Amino acid sequence: MSQWKPQVKPLSGSDRDQLKLGRSLIREDRLEEALATFQAVLQANPGSALANLGIGYIYLRQGRANEALGRFAKAKQQDPMAAKPLLLEGYAYLEQDDHQRAEQAFLGALQLDPEQARARTALAQVLIRQQRYPEAIAQVQGVLRGNPQQTQPRLLLARALHAQGQAQAAVEELERALQGSPDNTNIQLRLARLYQELGLADQARQLLETAAQGAPENVTIQFALGRMTLEQQAFTTAEQAFRAVIAVKPKQAAAHLHLVEALIGQNRLEEAADHARQLPKNNRIAPLSHKLMGDILYRKERFKEAVEEYRAAMLNLPGADQAVAELDAELQGEQGDWASLADNFKPSLTGLLFEEGGRRREERKRREAARPE
Secondary structure, rough: OOOOOOOOOOHHHHHHHHHHHHHHHHHOHHHHHHHHHHHHHHHHOOOOOOHHHHHHHHHHHOOOHHHHHHHHHHHHHHHHOOOHHHHHHHHHHHOOHHHHHHHHHHHHHHHHHOOOOOHHHHHHHHHHHHOOOHHHHHHHHHHHHHHOHHHHHHHHHHHHHOOOHHHHHHHHHHHHHHHHHHOHHHHHHHHHHHHOOOOHHHHHHHHHHHHHHOOOOHHHHHHHHHHHHHHHOOHHHHHHHHHHHHHOOOOOOHHHHHHHHHHHHOHHHHEEEEEHHOOOOOOOOOHHHHHHHHHHHHOOHHHHHHHHHHHHHHHHOOOOHHHHHHHHHHHHOOOOOOHHHHHHHHHHHHHHHHHHHHHHHHHHHHHHOOOOO
């Protein structure tokens, strides 16, 4: 009895050209055009696993994980010996936070192609999400033995080491990664954060300043430099960094908000107030803009107006009703001691804003789906 072998319909020259065009369009981020291209291939050749993979990949990029999984399932049926459908299936499950199925998919890809570095790296990512750090470290170390220059596995190695409390070892891995990719923004940011964690504030700042000088239009680096120097109360440097962000992205509200903070830190209150008044009026910005106006008025010792701004900030925060009620009760009890009221409002408001910022960060993390390399 002869051994069964999967039958994959050979591609015509036209199909190959169209698939190549579709991949090129994806690289240019022209997803709808790429989707139409792959769909045309599939219409002409319904058995094309590569066309199904292309369509599924686009669905994955568009956040349509369930539809992507359907395409990857078809591709597996059409070409059961290929590792890539399993690899992409794993990414889709990872996007859905289905770690068990993602792990199974990546392991399946490795069974078909044991040298598949991307599958091993993705498996390490799943293991890290499950806090299985020693297993993740073993996976990425295996990848790095084959290719020490790969960036993503080394970033994951640093992350796993850091999670196990080995911050210095994580720093060393990130420094190695930075040597191989000196302009990699992700490495620069992670390394700067770890330097700060280890109390190496000067090294962190120097790293970001050097990166910002080398890429003045890199808004991610400039923004990180601005945030760091705000925390360090280096307000002039922070101002320069946020102005650099605004020069590239004039509508980035967060940069404008932090610029106001930097101006307040330099006691340039009129300039800060003028800039604060120009901030966009929307529910997301309102709490912070009112808080900054309150800080400006507080420094001017116009405490009653500062309290009014702080209260307005609280009213614009979700879930702050109880805090507002408590502070309103204080308003009645203090009988016009506006300086004391302002002193009470500031820490309460700062705490609420911190909680709201944390909530939004968690929401953003949930939205950020795992994407294929």
